[in-house]
Amino acid sequence: MLPITTKIKEFKIIIAGILFAFLWASASTATKIGLHAAQPFVISIFRFIIAGSIMLILSHIIMAKRFPQKKEWMQISIYGLFNITFYLGLYVVAMQKVSAGLGSLAVATNPVFIVLISAVWLSHKIKFKNILSLILCFIGVFLAAYPLLQSSFATPGGILILVTSMIAYSLGTIYYSKQNWNGLHILTINGWQTIIGAVFLLPVLFITYQSEKNVFNSDFWFSTSWLAIAVSIGAVQFWLYLLKINPIKASYWLFLCPIFGFLIAYFMVDEPLTLYTLFGVVFVIIGLYTTLSSDKK
Template identity: 75%
Template sequence: MNTATKTIAISGTTKSKEWKLIFIGIVFAFLWASASTATKIGLDSAQPFVISIFRFLIAGTIMLFVTHLVMRNRMPSKKEWVQISIYGVLNISFYLGLYVIAMQQVSAGLGSLAVATNPVFIALMSAVWLSHKIRFQNILSLILCFVGVILAAYPLLQNSFATLNGILILLASMIAYSLGTIYYSRANWKGLHILTINGWQTIIGGIFLLPVLAATYQPDQNIFDAKFWASVSWLAIPVSIGAVQFWLYLLKNNPIKASYWLFLCPIFGFIIAHFMMNEPISLYTFLGVAFVISGLYISMSLKNK
């Protein structure tokens, strides 16, 4: 094979990988965004932590069954147990635990908008911890994406309600999520399968929430009807298993570029809420999508070093 043929082959492989990453990023954003609507549906039937615990138990059990009994992947080592526990506490216990508390005090619009702040935290933490250089294109794409999200969220923010306490808790949950993301990307997993990591971190993170569930549980507020099980099933399988697997794959490729897909989550969230819960979509939504896509294009056009 001559040099020209090799170059064409490498170029074709690179393009194929780029399209694969784009597809995975879009699917991740859609599934992750659907979680807020699914949670809202479930909250009509049960308390927040009841939904969360069932979600984590179902998702974790399925993932561990597949990774250990079907795929025959190895169990984590002693050091990896510590890493998985830290990741589970940050990504499940603190992030989702604080988020569900905050959502009782802030609107869904503000909750969706908060997801868009994660890339800012992730980029800054990556620059400090992973020595990633923040270039002009990164800053430009951040600005375009953030403006797009604000435009899309503007009509909902006009009618939003929130408490200062709720906003602070929401901010804390976003910081926990970003910390978990960076911790995962910098930890040495020694080839441990991502399904194993995801399964155990989901179970361990859920276990740490059991005391909170025990302290807040009120039997009369929980009806295990079809809406409850539909909500929990969607949150457990497409979101906790599907979306998180895609997210970990994106993180392995590039943690900073992966973070930009979070900007699409509020956009998808508005669309899903429109069809599932009759929330309005306006011109601001379409303008926001245009800005976000422009920012994502700039981000994805950057070459990996």
């Protein structure tokens, strides 16, 4: 029999994992809704300012956590560049060109990129299973995308941007897990990396902004509020909590993202579910399992 404290800890991990997967998967549909009312970088900047401000108020004013110091500012800036500027900046652009469900499916491939990039970064030998898992995941994404390409729910360029954003996210995850944060609170890290990442995006916003394409209606405010509070704060806090316990095991919860993602997109924005969707998800899950099971030790 496991001690009661161990059972409670395991239960907390399960709840955190399910909530993370659902909230993270909902981001693509929420983004799709927002894109009906505003340009991608307008949505992003509002999202990041709202989310970052809330987190920093909670961290520094309510919880009285310390500010980052010296080297930690550089660490947070690099993490924000990968995780906010590049990943989410590219992701919101890609969501103009791909379906919400496909966006969630792509997110689930991150563990494969994480393992492969970790091997290169740390000069480890890349295993055959890792290459196989990458191939299986790409087959899965292609299968799921095939009917969407035919029905204008996705474009090849959108898929390429989406994959690039996933690589940026995986780089950010590896960077975060390898840094010594000296007990800096995760709300502080997440808040400042969100604000700093938004600052890096401001020049792009100024260059691309067109006022006539932005209508600050209910769709816009629902989208940015959900992305800011439920995703940027809620989902990311759950993700960092899971990463802190075990980065590899945390990645297993991404298995649920494509399932939640396609279901949310089906019910919220009427995106199609087909046998291609089912087989695509199956291939991605097999690919993920191949990588994660081979690296579990």
